[in-house]
Amino acid sequence: MLKSSTLILCVLCALDCHGSPPKFQEETDSICRLTDAPNQCGAYCQAALFPIFDHMARLRDTLKKVEDSMESNKKMWERIVKHMEDNQKNLDRLQEKLQNQIQSNTYAPSPTISNSTACEKVGSKCFFIEKEVARSWNASQDACRLIGGHLAYFQNQEEFDAINAKVNAGSPYWLGISNFHNKNEFRYVDSNKPAEFLQWNPKDLPDIDSNDHCVALHLNFTYLRSCNIPRLFICQRDQKIL
Template sequence: FAAHCLDIQNMQRLSTSLLLALFAWNAPMPSAATQSVCLLQDAPKQCGEFCLTALSPMLDHIARHEAEWASSVLQANATGARLARIEALQTAMNIRQKALQEVFPKDIGARLDRLESQQAALLRILSQFDRKIVPPKFELIGTRFFYIEDETRRNWTSAGSSCRQMGTQLATIRSAEELAALRAKLNKERHYWLDITDLEKEGDFMVSASGKRPNFLKWRVGQPNNFSGNQHCVDLLDGLMYDNKCEGLSYYICQSDDDSLD
């Protein structure tokens, strides 16, 4: 397109030069020279015909290329429009890429959360299958299987170890209904260890197996009192809970299911 524009400019300069040459040719000459020069009798007519004849090839050239130059202008405009569309598309792609970069890490985090949730659900299902394989000496009390140790007393740590040797854990109680069912099976004059302690933080009682707060607590009036400042393990007496010294000896209750999977 720039080359065509230069052609037009060159043609215009050539036309101007020719016209100036013609005017110079026909300008009045000194008297000494007029004797050897042909004088014009009808200047407008003679010059017009001469100029038309002289410029005719140039005019024909301009006519032949005028459509081509116009087409070049249209092509240049179309090219500019295409470039504008490409730039707009590139801008849109950049915006989309930035949005994806912002969303991608969040999406990965959400997927990981879903996978962890599915894994926990699978573990609960496996735990339910495990419950069908009831260890010896365990009996169904309420809706779960428990073992009540009524022969040997142990401290809280040893009682938990004894349950784990059977593939189980010290018991926790999940509801008032379950407590009532257990109470009917227990000796009302004996203490039984449960898997609840505030060894990590005074007054913040947690289930040892899961590290979570127990679903259900039923303290005796005035309990827990942390008497002497060293009562950090929970036992059960006649349907009520007490905090006692973990080193003390008590009977204990094991449960077949694993609280860490809940």
């Protein structure tokens, strides 16, 4: 619409400057004479077109802003997509880790002693020597409780020698003796009474000031060791509690 109006104005300007038809010129005294067409009409049309030029310039600026915004949005979406892909990879790794953990827990050892562990009868006591699954001292005690017993201890040399002859010589075994409550006193796990029989290694006497509080059988002697380290263990089940 603006272009049409401008064109009409330019035509009128040209007619005015070239003069009216002869008859009309005779009757009127026109004050416009075309002496410099390029400057007279061109300047008028150019002035009339200035609003269009300004409008087009603003449109170009707006278009440039839209293009910049689209480019910025494109980069933003690319970052979002990359972030989503990274999250998906992390989820895949987590799922794989959880599946492996589930499988590992599925095949975890039973909380009690191995089925192959048989009773070794010594006097009135029944000893179970766990030779397959190592556990911490507390976990070993829990496993013994599940069969109605407790971690084993010895009351005399006969019991000690009988069981010591049946264990694997190179492996340490947890016993039901500790000094948790008093570093100077070693007590039985089931009755909390003072231990009557311990056979310390003269070359490795217990360091009662250390963080080791649990007694283990190893290489024909008893030793004081860290309770958290998994070891094999010996359970005891009998009718008499000291």
